[in-house]
Every structure is written in C-alpha cells, then in structure tokens.
Amino acid sequence: MLIKIGLRARILLFFVALAAGAVAALAVGLWFGYHREGSPDMFDAFMQGAIAAGFLILALITWIWFLFDTHVARPIDKVASAMRARAHADVAHELPTDDARYLGDLAAAASATAATLAQTRGALAESVQRETSRLAADKNKLEQLLADVPPAVLLCTGRHHLVFYNGVAKQFLAGSQRPVCLDRNVFDYLSEGPIRDAHHRLMESADPDAVVEFICLSPCGERRLAGRMRLASDNGGDGGAYVMTLRDVTTEVAAYGRRDVLLGDVFLQIRPAVSELRRRAAEQSGGPRQDGDIRPQIEALDTMLDALEGRFESCRSDGWPMAPTDARELGSQLRRELEGLGLSLEIDADEVAVRCNAFDIVSLLGHIASRVNGTTSAGQFRLAISAVGDAAELAVSWSGGSITQEALQGWLGEPVFEGGVTCETILRAHGNTLLVGFAGDRPAILTRLRPIERLRPVGADLSRHVVYDFDLLSRMHYDKISDARLDALTYVVFDTETTGLLPEQGDEIVQIAAVRIVNGKRVKSEVFNLLVNPGRPIPASATAIHGVSDAMVADAVSVQEAVRQFHRFAEGAVLVAHNAPFDMEFLYRREKEVGLRFLHPILDTVLVSATAFGRAETHTLDALATRLGVHIEEADRHTALGDAIATADVFIKLKDMLAGQGLVRFGEVLSSVRTHQRLVRDLNDHQVQAS
Template structure:
C-alpha cells in the first residue's frame, strides 16, 4: 500500500510551490524596482500584495480545475482499470469525467474491451471443453431435486455440503456449511457413522441405518448413512432418509390395538377351555350343573365374538400397509379413458382424493367395463360429487339398474396380478369405504365415496439455482478473524423502516441473502415483513411501498428478529450503511435475545477505503461502478437492496484481495482505518 504521497496531493503541492515561487519572484521584482527607483515603498507594497494574492488565487483556481478535470479522472480511470483487472465488470468505462484527458479515456476503454474479449474467449473455451460435464451436472441436479427421499451430504465434521428439496421439506431451511445438528438430533446418526467406520476398518464397508428425530422433535426419520471415500480417506457421509412419523405412529397404534384385542379375548377363551375340561372329565356331572356350564360357555362365546367382531379387531384386521396418496380425480378418469373400449363420458373435476390411485382405477375399470357390457345400458357417465370430507365417484347411466349382488361379485375378484390375492373388497376395506348401487328419477348409478384431499396451490416454478451443493469448502476451526475472505460465510441484509431514527423508528421489513465460497446462494434467502406495532408514516410508505395493511398479521420484531438470527448464525453480517441497520437491531437486542458475534461490514465504508478519490459511495454508485444491474421493481425493498449489496460485495472481494486484504480481521481493520493506496 506504500507510504508515498497520493497523486492529488502531489499536484496540490506542485501548484502550491508554483504559487509560492511566483509570489517570491514577483516580490523580488518589486523590491529590485523600488531599490533602483528609490521611490516611496507604500505603492510597491500594495502592488506586491495585490499581485501576490492574485497570483496565489489564480494558482489555486487553476489547481482546482486541474484536480477536477485531470487528477481525479486519472485516479478514476486507474481505479476502473484496476477493478476490471481483478473482477468481471461487464459495463464500459465512463469517459465523460475524463473528457479533458485526450486519448487516455479511449485507451482505457480499449483495455477494458480487450479484457472483456479475453475473458469471453476464455469462458467460451472453458464452456466448450466442459459441455459434457455441464450436462452431467444438470442431470445430477435434476435427479437430486426430484428424489422422493431426503438426501444430505455432510463433511467429516458434519457440516452440510449438499441437500435436496425433500431434505428441506423434512428438516427445515437447510443451508450449505451449516451444522447438521441445527436440524437433526445427531446421536443416532453419529452412532451409525461410528458403526460405518468400524466396519470399514475391518474391510467390510456397508451402509448403516438410523432412526432420528428432527431438532424440534416433531418428526421421526428413518434413513441410512454411508461413507464417501476418496483416495482411501473418508471425506464425508451421505444420508438418505424419509419421514416415518405417521408410519411409526400407526404401527404403535396397531400394536396397542392388537394387544388390547388379544388381552380381551384371553379371558373368555381361558374360561371356555376350563369349562370344556370340566365337562370332559365330569361324566357323572348332574344335568342341572351341565346345563349351567353350557349356558356359561355360551355367555363366554358371546363375549369372545363381541371382541372379535368389535371395532378394535376390525381395525387390526383391515390395517395393511396400503399405498395411500393424494390423487387427482382427473388422473383416474384420464387413465380409464385411455384403457377402456366401453364408450362413456366424463364430467371434468379438479377434486383430489386420498387413496391408492392404482387400486381405485383397477376397481372402477372393472365396474365400468361390466356395467357398459350389459344389454340396455346407455349414456354412461363418470363424475365426482363432493360430500363433506369425501368425494363420491359416481358411475351413472340410463337403463336397467345393477343389483347389489352382481356388484359384490365384481368387487370380490382379485384386483390385478400386481396385487396378488388382494381383491376389490380388500381395497375397499383398506380405504374404510363401501360401494353400492342406487336408482333414482334420473336413472341408475353406482357410488364409491373416498376421502377428499386438499390440493395445494401450485407453487410458482422456482428458478433453478445451482446452490444446493458445495463440495470444495475447506474445514476451518481457527479464530473467525483468521478465516480467508474466500472461505467465510456472509449474510448480506437490509431493512425497511418507519423512519430514519434508529432510536425511535421500527423495522417493517428485513431480508438477507447468504454468500459462501465466493458465490451468492440465491436458494438461501430470508425475507419477512414485520409488524412495527405502530402506524407507518405515509412518507415512509412512499419510499418502500409498505403500508399498515401489508404488515397486518406479520410477525413482530421479536419473532422476526429471532428467525433472522437463526438464518445469520455462523455468518458475518454485511450491509450498505451498516451502522443504521445494526443500530436498529441493537435497539431490539434484548427483546430478540441476540447480538451478532462480530461487527457488521459496510460496503459504503469499504468503497471509501478502496476508492478515496470517489465522491459518491451510495448503493446506486457502487452498482454502477461494479456493473451490477438493480431491478427498479425491487429497489427500496429489503430483499432487492440486499441482493444488490451482495452482488457489489462479491465483486469487491477480489479487489480487496488484490490489495492484500485476505482475512476477515484485516478487512475489519480496513473498514475502521481506511486503505492507504499507493501513488
């Protein structure tokens, strides 16, 4: 960074020396003239003062013009070229401020274009050589995202290196380089990993299973873990798992029902057995006693039949691991239209059932086929009729009705070879439903009621971001300040408020994005409105567009702050003009129960340290300097400004590293003291 004077100071000293020298020469000339003329001194003194001050003023004016039109543009061009040498800035160099430098600005623009062309050529060559790898990577991403089981890859210290969508659904908002212990109770997983290591040490590597609860204890996950080995060293583990909460709950309930049923049947069975023994051994038993014994046996048999025919026994008998899922009625109807030759019409429906779609389709296929094949049956129609928590699938027709006996014969037949001996009757029992015929004024029909499911609103198609895996993150266990900038995790955040006084005003929106390994993780964002507990002034609403109606029902600052604290855990905070945002959080620290571990970094202060010649360090100015496009629709929203600040900070890091700033501690020093630039 050097100890030499800066360019602007050198020019200022040059013009100061020019002014002082000119005044000295001017004063010397006046003194010489007065000595020769031997006239009054007063006139010469006045002339000298006027001329001297005039000369110094002229020198200062010319110096300021030179600084504004030469020195600062030169420094600006140098900074622009230096920035472009260290990081990719797609926009051209602004030549307006350097318009008085002749060919220097066009030359700088030519260098920028040459750099862009070189980068483009390099990227094109790399892209061509890695096209196959990119296709394999895209396939890998698609497979991981669409797996029906959760997948997490962890490092040896159990920090997340990869996760898929299902894992996020089961464990919560996962994030790269976050500890798995924040989402899963690790004891069973650690034991499985230890068993894996023991088997591997014996030369018998194998996958181990585990049953673990989520961190909040709400779900039980059944899964397996296997090591990832490279060059005979374990570099991590792969965990695959699924939600077994309902399965285990159902299993426990069935075990309880079975135990109750067996215990309830034990007493009458034992009593009957004892009485039978008495009757077998008592040949000389009086007739009256024998009659009483037979009556007692009949009573015990009634009790036994009551147990076996009761609801508990029925639940045990009908409980099977039947594949129940959410199935659209339209999918069942489409399948029937595709496979059946019998003509029938369909009434469109957007209803969703909770059922075994394959079994119900097989059952309806048989019913429609048999009904349509009967003489006199016409105008077959399939429809779905809502009835409370159920949806009735209805087959109606004009013509003779079908008897319940005939329908029962169709239902008793096996469903299909895929289900073995399971019949349609078994499927109806598993769905806890019935099927029947009925006749009305509009004709005959067959009704099959099934449990309704609620179709969720179709989510907007998510943007595909390659931010759910990172295998190249190094393990780091030293002090946070010694961590390299390229290895640190950052959370760039922004707030929108009711005003500009941190001591009095409140947060109405807070958002953040994560940076890790030199990239922006667009899949890991935090964004929430906050109810400030007071009216939002119209002047503030005019800036960020958030009014009282929008924050109604939003979490308060305590709940939102705790959620943001969980999101920012283990990361260094970054913001533009961070002192304001941090003052807002500090004012609510006791209410939230959280204070950041390290001071926040400020992109405004870092810009001032990197570009001391620049007079504008606003977010818009930084975005223009680094070629970051800010979506006007997102400007002055917490998430939009956080994303823009994150893009700026990412482009700033290579420039800082080129200046020798490589660790977090050094970066904090630069923010406090500034960066002394070489001349």
C-alpha cells in the same frame, strides 16, 4: 510507509515539500543578502520582502497543486479504480474518460486495454460456453433426477456442515425453527447423537465403502427418520465428509406400533375368555350340570372378535405401498382411465390428500365403471370427493339405471389387471368397502378413503431443485474470523423497508429481506423475505417509496417475530448491508424484547466501496450498481428483496476488487474500512462493546 499512502496523498506531500523547499531557499537567499550588506536599517525591508514572497510562493504552489490534483491525480485514481473493476469485478461497459482529458493518451490507452480485456474475456467465455453447454444440460438433468429421488440426500463436511441437499431433504428438515441453508450445521435440523455415532463408526471402520444405518429424529420430534451413511470418496481433501440418505419411517413405525397393540390386546382379551370357556366346559362334562350357561361367554367372545377384526382391518393397509395423493389428481387419473374405455368423467374434488395406492384405486374404480357401463349403458360419470371428518367420501355416480348390491359383490371378485389382484383384495388392503347408493338423485357407488390431510402450499422450488457447493469440502476452517479469507466466510446481505427514517421516534420495520452468499457466490434458492406488521399505520409517503401498505401487513408477523426469524436465518454469518447503521438500529432496539443479541461481524458496502474506489466517489447503491454493471429492475428498487439482491451482487464485485488490491482476509478489510468512518460509522465497534 509511503507505499501505504494513496496517490493523491503522495502528490500533496510532494507539493508540501516543494513549498517548504522554496520558502527555505528564499529565506537562505534573503539571509545571505542581508548579511552581505550588513546594514541594520535594511532588516525590516528584507523581512517584509521575505514574508510577501513567501505567501506568493505558497499561494502559487497551492494553486498548482489544486489544478494537478483536480486534473491529474484524481482522474488517475478514477482510471485505476475503473480498470480494477474491469479486471476483477467483471464490469463490461466502456471505461469513462471524460474526467481524464488532461492525462494525454493514458485514458485512451487504459480504455483500449479494458476493451481488449473485455473482448478477450468474452471470446474465452463464449468458447467455454460452447464446450460446456452439453455438460450443463446433463448437469441440469441430473439435478432434476436428484431433486425427485424419494429419499432425502445430504452431503456434509467432516465438521457436519451442509454441502448438498435435495428438495426432499428440504421438506424433511423444514420443520426445524431454522431455514435449511448451505454451510449450516446439520445438527440444527437433526438429533445429534445418532449421527455422530454413525460417523464415528465409519471413521473407525477399516472398510472405506462401509455403510452405517441409524434412526434419528428431527429436532421438533415430529419425524422419525431412517438414515444410511457412508464416507464420500471424492471428498476434496476432507476425509470426514459423508453422504447421508434419510427416509421418513414415522408412518411405518406408527403402523407397527398399532399392530403390536392389536396383537397384545388379542392375547390380553381372548386368553381369559378362552380359559373361562375351558373351565366351564370341563365342569359341565365332568359333573352334574351347573346353573351357569356358557352362551353369554361365547357371545362376549364373538363380540371381542368382531371388534378386533375391525381394528385389524384398519391396520391391514399399513403394509401396503401407499402415499398421500391429491384428490384432484386422483380424479384426473380416473378420467384418463375412463377415456381409454370410451367413457367421460366430471370431477368435483375438495383440496385434500388421501393416503392410498392411487394406481390400485383408479384401476378398481375404472373396472367398476366399465361393468356399470356394460349393465346400464351409462357413458357419462361424475366423481365427487369430499372431506368428512377424518375420511374422504368418494361417490362415482351416473345417469341411468341402477345396479344391485349383489351385482356389485360379484364384480368385486373379478381380477382388476394381470397378476390376479381382485377388487376385493384392493379394498381389503385399504380397509374399505363399496356400497350401492345414491348421490343426489343419481345412482352411485360409494366408498371412503382414510386418513386424509389438508393440502398445504409448497414453494415452487422446494422439490424441483438441488442446492450444493462442493467447494465447501475443501474450504479451510479458521479459528479467528480476522484470519479468514473473504470467500471462506458466509454472508447474509439484508435490507429493510420501514415506516420512516426515525427509529428513535417510533418508526418500525414493514419488510425485511435477505440473501446468503456462501463460498463467494449468492445462493439463489436461500432467500429470506418477510412482510412485517409494524403495529402502527404506514404513512402514505412511505408506501409511495416501497409499496408496502397497511392492507398488505394486516395479517403479517409482528416486529418481534420477524426479528427472531431473521436472527435464525443469519446465525453464524457476517451481516452485510448498504448504510448498515440505519438498518441495524431497528434490530438493536428489539434485542432485549426478543432475548437475542446481534453480535455478528458487519460489513457496510458504503465503507467497502470507499476502500475500493476512494472516498471522493459517490457511494449510493444506484451509483455503485451503475459503476459495477449490476442491473436493478425499476420495479425491484426500494423493495427489501430487490435491494438486498442488488447489494449482494455489488458486494461480490467489491470483494473481488479488494482481493485485487491485496485485501484478502477479513481482518485486513476491517482495518481498511475503518479508515473511512467519516462516511458511515463502523458497527463492529458496537459488537466489541457488547461482548
């Protein structure tokens, strides 16, 4: 029982026992003296003396206890917490000894021990860094290669949770309502049936190297994906872990569909016309001439063939290797092509992407420009690409003499590069033609490319990084969250900025940000950061603190939509915040409006800090960051994302300190933090009542 009581509480009990013993000894002595005299007249004197002596003894012991607690017990607790922070939370700065001046050599010895530990750890880290620098460089190169491979690559556990995904996978899965994150279920992003069926077939296969192919859909149904799945050989003990590659075949399937419809229309429309011609020819050859004339039928057939040929030309490019290309990049490639020929090019291109084989189109235009140069001596060209309807109009113009359509037609039959591919072959593959015309008052070659699509901004890290944590393959799964080890849980650490401090009086969120901690590490690429329109003016006093103004949130999402998006981001995770009741109150108020409940387990870093350092310490975010060596940039302080990142880094160090104290399971931590509810209310009681 006494083992679970803190040092200061034990010392207090010691002094209480000492006071009780002293008072008891005084009482026994006075009782013995009184009975030895045996005079009733002395009773009052003995009692008064006993009471006075008792109070003096209690006062003296209380004063001594206060001095001992202030100068010995409390500094010992601080030194112990500081040493634990340096042992488990990787805190490097010097151990503070100002409050421990009455502990003799203990503080100096503890400081020397911590310094030696830091030096040893630093030397070891330096040695490891030297040995692993080459491996780290190779790892970065492999990550870059994996990030840019054309298929989406996913590694999943046997429970279908994400362990690895590359940039292409993030693009493919980004159409889902849920952000792509580690340890999330892959069925949040892809249709469940085909994947479960493929996985089941692999698990039943006797061949460990078997590969199963399948077709699946994204949940929104916008993408049709061709997948290949095989079991992961190096699976960390998870025999059901698998690697899956996905390729977007939406365009291919649509192309095959258009061709099938075209061929169906050929048979549907041509066969009756041919049958009618056959019947009429038989009538005219086998008997007297009829009044009917087959020429209208032939003309109708010719018109049908023209229409079908036009449709075929539009489908011809479906089997040609093509990809969306930024029109500006197409112009840059053509400029490099012409510079190699000693020619110059000015570019004026809209921000659109055209679906084409960029290499072939650039080679074609470069070949034509070289022929124009040979005919007219033009050395300066201009490329204009503009979006018109569903196509992009291309005009390559020059100053000087014009050319004829006949000359252009002659150039189209020439091979563009080795292999015999001619200009006309490239044009037919793109369902295209070249015409001689004018761009303004300059002679030009005109053409069109289709289809086009508007360019959309893409996150800087969307396709250049891979995200993974292979330790997830060997992480244990717990049926009860209270039994789970702290690193076996996923955390979403969040912070809000608001119009004020009184949600019950109408204050609202203006910014909400969050980061994810998976397997004990913060995933730097999985970030939620959203400006929110509060539906009311933001006071200047609030803007002065967090920097969010009315102009910044004018076009931002509503509070309700922000709450919905954050709920999706935090799904299945433990919520972590600093002074969580304040932030959660803004979310709880919107639950009925959005039809969602925040039933997540919640940890408050104020209570976790009290468990790690003791209730008497200061538990503000700034104090914790200073104590644990977490650096917060001044520009990031009091921004939702900056504070969320700082809180996450603080929480990771506090979590390691709790593990050093033997608190390694979530239920143990929850029981411990509840003993400090006088500092901040524990919100997990709210979840119990809600459920």
